[in-house]
Amino acid sequence: MAGLFMELGGKRILLIITGGIAAYKSLDLIRRLRERGADVRPVMTAAAQEFVTPLAVGALSASHVYSDLFSREDEQDVGHIRLARDCDLVLVAPASADLLAKMAHGLANDLASTVLLATDKPVLAAPAMNPKMWSAPATQRNVDMLRADGICFVGPMRGEMAESGEAGLGRMAEPVEIAETAAALLRGGDRPLEGRTALVTSGPTHEPIDPVRYIANRSSGRQGHAIAAALARLGADVTLVSGPVTIPDPAGVKTIHVERAEEMHSAVLSRLPVDIAVMVAAVADWRVATSSDQKIKKQAGDAPAPLILTENPDILKTVGHHVKRPRVVVGFAAETQDIEENALRKLERKGADLIVANDVSPETGIMGGSRNRVKVLSPTGVEAWPDLTKDEVADRLARLIAERLAER
Template sequence: MDLSNKRILLIISGGIAAYKSLDLIRRLRERGAEVRPVMTAAAQQFITPLAVGALAASHVYAELFSREDEQDVGHIRLAREADLVLVAPASADLMAKMAHGMANDLASAVLLATDRPVLIAPAMNPKMWAAPATLRNVAVLKADGIRFIGPVAGEMAESNEAGTGRMAEPLEIVAAVLAILGETLKPLAGRTAVVTSGPTHEPIDPVRYIANRSSGRQGHAIAAALARLGADVTLVSGPVTIPDPPGVTTVHVETAQQMLDAATSRLPADIAVMVAAVADWRVASSVGQKIKKQPGEAPPPLMLTENPDILKTVGHHEKRPTLVVGFAAETQDVENNGRAKLARKGADMIVANDVSPGTGIMGGTRNRVKIISAAGVEEWPDLDKSEVAIRLADLIAAKLG
């Protein structure tokens, strides 16, 4: 899904997160959107109208009482000609104006005059976000039908400050825009999907287990991207520290056997995307008590047995999904290993990547993949995992017609 012929009115308010709006403009325009920027006076203290206008290929609107822009009641025209009004970043001050119906500058006047969907991406210090006044304003705005994306937790611009208040990343905001504008365009509506994500934990004893470094970010992002395209998605997640994606039914499991049982119980389905980094082996017989270290004695041997192959089971299942996508996490000979896995597992596509320690992919936020199918190999550039998910969901929708 793209944003061709969609007009986004981007309002940039003051805050250090305003620098992210430059990348946001680029991401929106990559997808075909026309971006019309509005900047508050405070925003211009952080980034310049020259930079914003150059990236947007558009005039930058900043003054409510501009003789040139207001000859035809420009703020009303801006408010009504957009398909969506996006505020990123949304400062506490601008949110307060919105909640109280103030219109003393161009940004707040446009927001009061629009009858289009409004999406805001708050960004502020964690204490400002948690302040009672801000919480009241958020409640008012949500009751008024304003959509929110973020804020998220993380490090702040201020030294030694952390908490909830960071603006959502540009690709997350783009995904939210796509979700809102695509509400009547759902290419996967009526389709069902099963996605596995994260690691598995195979117990050795009550306190120890075999695992890997998978964070679940890629699988969770794919589940969310499929749901945004209208699919009814079940996410089978191993133990992760990230939140469940919105719009998705999430089933939490620990072991490979539990993941297999949960995934196959959701069949038949139209789509299966097996992203989870499943442990290949488990202890043949785990014990019910902690294994104690004995002075002077060698550690007890661990007898391993092979775990069930979830992708292969799904790929050859009597209720096999129409489209089966597997992942191949490799450290060498990525393409050849991916091709071999495609044939062996009964998949329609393999998403292969190099997870060698130097890449930072396993457990990280970015990915570089090769899409391997009977038609050949397509290599994608280094991308945020959210972007990989969006592209893969679009590819799946295209293959299903």
């Protein structure tokens, strides 16, 4: 774990904190950046100071907090230009709709917007706002303009909002994900998968019984999406085939959305050949042989309608034994008992190079949660990893895949 936490050693990050309830997460973000070795210099807008205090931000960052464009002390040596240039990365978290609009249109009427207009450094923004504000045409136009200008984004995520009863796409990405994205941007040339192609599956599949019912697995897609993003950060050209999930598509990845196992199978085969295949999706093993076009009605006193099941295609096995087999094939084994034994049998049967096994018993909270504890099996042995976030598992696995590919 120690290696993970010095990946920003010596890097100077200018953190711009804007107004919004997500500003409280900036305090944890400062801690995450500093534990990775970064020197954090904060800039706060006036609205940000309505949610968190400069005293708290200054204490956690061990730095002077900048907020006033016309500060006599800070501006005696053209401080806003110095702030804009004397850093390795400008990080805006949370990035409000207001500041994104200013950035897109080149406005500079406070310290934060002036610094952003004057910087010649990479800029990473972590949007946070109400889902209606995020989906508004004006905000989406601004984001498109900023992407075209080279601004990088992390998030937003789906989830509950601060407002009672509000939910959707608009939550700020978690601080650990923002810190890891910042580290990936600053690694720059550390892209061992440059020029490689990768294919990842993620999420569940939904096998229809009738128009309103289906067979599925309890997968959120978080681990698969994180792996796709991690491979992309290492330079790979990544295609993600995703079943139905409620999380956003990862940045820098081409995503194909499917619903059923047969659709996922077809999408995967259509993308071969690739250098790397990571089959993370929790594909339903069976589907109804003939689904109903109409809702199956329950009749009082009648026995339940029988469901005749048929087996779905085994996507990992197909890829592992395909004539266009990728150079590195990784599968996942979600088990509730005999973890290593079942995963080893899967490794041999499916033709994979690695199997990532985990215990998904309900008490572990792994299915749908943000953390994972895995064992990585190969023909040469088993490596047990500590309890990690799913993003940290993804980064470790992407590095391991890069090493395996280099050996071959």
